[in-house]
Amino acid sequence: MKFAATVRAAALCTAVALLPATTAGYAQVEARVSPEFARLFATYQRIKTSYVDQVDDEALIRGAIDGMLASLDPHSSYLDGTALQRLNTMIDGNYQGLGISVQMEDGAVKVISPFRGSPAEQAGVAAGDYITHIDGRLIYGLEIDQAVEQMRGPAGSAIELTIFRPGRDNSFDVTVTRGVIELEPVTSELIDGNIGHIMVNEFSADVGSDVRNALRDLQGQATGRLTGLVLDLRRNPGGSLDEAVALSDLFLSDGQIVSQRGRNRQDTIVYESETVYRGDVAEGLPIIVLIDEGSASASEIVAGALQDHHRALVMGERSFGKGSVQTLLPLTRDSALKLTTARYYTPSGRSVQEGGIEPDIRVPQLSDPDAERRQRLAMRESDLRGHLVNEAGVQDEALERDRLDDPRFQLTAAQLEEQGVTDFQLDYAVRTLRRTAGTVASR
DSSP states (O other), X not given: OBOOOOTHHHHHHHHHHTOOSSHHXXXXXXXXXXXXXXXXXXXXXXXXXXXXXXXXXXHHHHHHHHHHHHTTXXXXXXXXXXXXXXXHHHHHTEEEEOOEEEEEETTEEEEEEEOTTOHHHHHTOOTTOXXXXXXXXXXXXXXXXXXXXXXXXXXXXXXXXXXEOTTOSSOEEEEEEOEEEEOOOEEEEEETTTEEEEEEOOBOTTHHHHHHHHHHHHHHXXXXXXXXXXXXXXXXXXXXXXXXXXXXXXXXXSSEEEEEEOSSGGGOEEEETTSXXXXXXXXXXXXXXXXXXXXXXXXXHHHHHHHHTTSSEEEESOOOOOOEEEEEEEEETTEEEEEEEEEEEOTTSOBOTTTOOOOSEEOOOTTSTTHHHHHXXXXXXXXXXXXOOOTTOOOHHHHHGGGSOOTTOOOOHHXXXXXXXXXXXXXXXXXXXXXXXXXXXXX
């Protein structure tokens, strides 16, 4: 998620600033802090005096920081220089590149989600893919910043990605032409039958108001009143917690939206409805929320809130399962920690960490010929090494439900194409709303 400010930033900054660059200074810090630091400083001294090549302090300190954060969870990291600048650029929503959200997984670059309309999506890159080579060069084992730097480049330039896709026997190459990625957080369309389709592609600034404006536009386009709304959060990797709260608040008139719980009781924050928007802006309108394995973090907050309050029916595939909050903690002018500081919980007290949001109706993406095989081998938060454990203890059988065949969904991608259906999940949601027009969707 994009990151809220925190008062603990000052304390962490002070603690890190105490670390001097000399061995004598380290010894003084070690004496004041704890005996556990003795091993760290002893290792530092041995490397400085005995390693085959001379190593500067910057490399050793950076390695120690990276090692500490790697021992925590997959979403905590140290950012400086270009990495921090890249994060700020992503927040601004304008950069040149492929348009994908990626993370490292056991040394491999995994695609969390391609952004809608991005060069990567148009070239066929999909959530869950692994990028093994860039222009024929193996990138396994690189730092995530190094891999991303190779994927960035001027708009109009081409790059060849070698993709391993779970469910396929062999890897394949994809050529992607880089573009200017101007992320469009919210897009919408009116579908036959006066059904609105609002796609939320990421949770950047003003998403709540953008969705409200999109809903007004759809109501203006409709011949009469809207009969239903599909809120599409598929392939949405998340973003701002505040915007997830704002979007949820659009459709809720009372009750809790989400709670955030850190290590200590005083770190608990509860977000209530009626704090951003008054009333339900779509009162009486049936809503279906679409999610899939690429729906993470802020997307799961919205889906969980609307599901728990019985305000929407959730369809699609089980979501990614990232139920943690990251906070950006400044260290210096050009460095910061992206640190996991809390878990979040849905209004009913569910943690989506590991288990994700289970749809009320599981609807596979039958129009994608690789969907079934990829779904069976899909990697989610629960599969990441070092992930936070769900305190409630998610049972294995609960995580396996979405791998079972459903006799209702047996059409092939070719058969759907003959019927003119290119997005089965959306088509199924629209047909459901047409059948239930005039009623409020509920679980």
